[in-house]
Amino acid sequence: MEFDLSWILLGFPLAFVLGWLASRFDARQMRAESRSAPKAYFKGLNFLLNEQQDKAIDAFIEAVQNDPDTSELHFALGNLFRRRGEYNRAVRVHEHLLSRGDLSRPDRDRAQHALALDFLKAGLLDRAEDALRRLEGTSFEAEARLALLAIYERSRDWKQASDIAHRMQTARQGDFSVRLAHYLCEGADVLAATGKLEEAVAQYQQALVLAPSAGRPQVDLARLQHRLGHSEQAWSTLQGMAEKSPGALPLAAALLPELAQVLGDAQIRPWLEAQYERLPSLDLLQALVALDAAHPGAPGRERYVAHLDKEPSLVAATRWLADEPFAQEQHHPALQRALEHASKPLTRYRCAACGFEARQHFWHCPGCQSWDSYPARRVEEL
Template sequence: MVLDPLWLLLALPVAFALGWLASRLEMRQWVREQRDAPKAYFKGLNLLLNEQQDKAIDAFVEAVQDDPHSADLHFALGNLFRRRGEFERAVRVHQHLLQRGDLPGAERERAQHALAQDFMKAGLFDRAEEAFRALEGTLFDTEARLALLTLHERSRDWRAAADVAARLEKSGIGSFAARIAHYWCELAQEADARGDAAAAEAALQRAREAAPAAPRPWVLEGERHLRDGRVAQALHAWDELRARHPLTFPLVAPAYAQAAITAGQRARALELMQALYAQAPDADLLAALRLLDDPARSAQRLLAHLRHQPGLTVAAQVLEVAPSDWAEDTRTRLQGTVARAAQPLQRYRCAACGFEARNYFWQCPGCQGWDTYPTQRIEDL
């Protein structure tokens, strides 16, 4: 069959017109989709700003369904789920992103970081550690190492924490020497608990090497020697503490005084305590001076301290040396009343979060911060 050239001439304009019409329809559909997707997104954002998180999530879910390839919408939805504590749903969103083969490398790293945060918030620390380790060498390397450091601290894996902290310090983002010293001190205490004295001493040596000015290794060193009956060595360790970090010395002042009495060094210890007390009056130094000095002079010192720095703790000690002509019942009642009133003021308070504790902590049980407790109790601040 031979086609008439006239029909070809007529068919060409018709084909062109149909193609043009199809392209216009497709363009209009694409424009409509692009208009609807931002509308749903901004609707969700507006609801979020108005603290209507439930409706915001519904809007974002709708936006993701309309545009399943939009990574930013997935991230917004996953972050919303995490903030609401719906960690399982956040994990599913970010895992879906990671399974997409068309996701760029930078977005894949971002999704991996978000997934690690989901596991961290959900308390799935083993999976969080694995997810954060996958970020080594990426743009999130520093954030991942800092998160790993927190994970190791929570799990009390002090050796791994020391290794991560050392790498962070080498990267130049800051000094981690004091924290590394704490990690080795924790390892020393663990070694002492299982009776491994050699490992404990080696760990304390590593702590001193990591941070020569850190006070904790010298505190622990003195306590170890005193516990094992090596009084002279305990005094030497605490003398180093006094020389390097005098503000921390009051923590061991009463124990130092008792050790000095045992070693026959009462006069020397009394002279040292008097000099320290003159520089910075402190209730712990007062307690040490009571052990070392004459009772009459101790009573005068207590009264003088009470005049210049009124406090219930010292008042309770004054009642212990009250005149002998007081009735015993009166003395006991007053002493008990003052002692109970003084108890809340005899705590240490974290400077970072305000957590209070009867005992001194190197790491705050509340905010997990290191060296956040002043060495003075609330009453002495």
């Protein structure tokens, strides 16, 4: 059988035409896909700028489907899910990014940080801790350490918090001496509550060495020294506090009448009067009135009236009126109750960071977790 070369001559042009058509089809498809991805991206961006997050997410999902290798779209999508509180979907997006073998090192670190934020926002602190620890040695190291510090403070793991704060201080990422002093005080509070009073004193003193101008170690140390019967030491601690951190003295004012009963009134009263003249406050005023109660010739309740010349105070007026005789005494109890009801909110403490109010003073705000955000003065005095 003879082979006909004419078929070969006819086949070459046919193959060329088919190949050309196939390449044209692929090129058109690629151009269509490349046009659709930016179009979906810009559509999503437009929705995002107009605060239409649902439509923006739909547009970004469409763009990711058209071009699954676009990491920036994944990051945008994951951040949108996190902002909406859809933490499971955000975690899936960022875990998908981390599973990709072609992801660059900076993008991998970024995805790891985003995943840690997902866990943190979702309240999964153990998983967030693990994700944050993997960021050591990356460009997100400082942010990760701050987040870890917040986790340990929230869980009251003061040892771990101290370790992180020491590392950040060593790396010159800020001055954490006051915060480290707070951690020592927290540990000392636990020791004192379990009866280990001498160990607690040593820890307060260590905190005072670390942050000499911090108010908390001095206030807590003076209270514990007096509790142990070391009233002279407590008095010395308060005198030092008046020099180094006078603003915190009102927090220890209630201790002064107790010290006066042990050490005598002669040295404490003049000193307290001088501190009150230097920085008038309701707590120092109340301590002076309490000292006067044991001395008939002392000003006593008249100090409330004198305080009104310095500062208008409903609290001071209410306390003065409590024992003041009225012309119509039958109305006195009702009037006193009304005044006390009105003045009671003014005796609270208020966080300067978040505005959270409480009847007791906090060194660590239970609302916003800020340290030293509660002034030592009452709401009325702010």
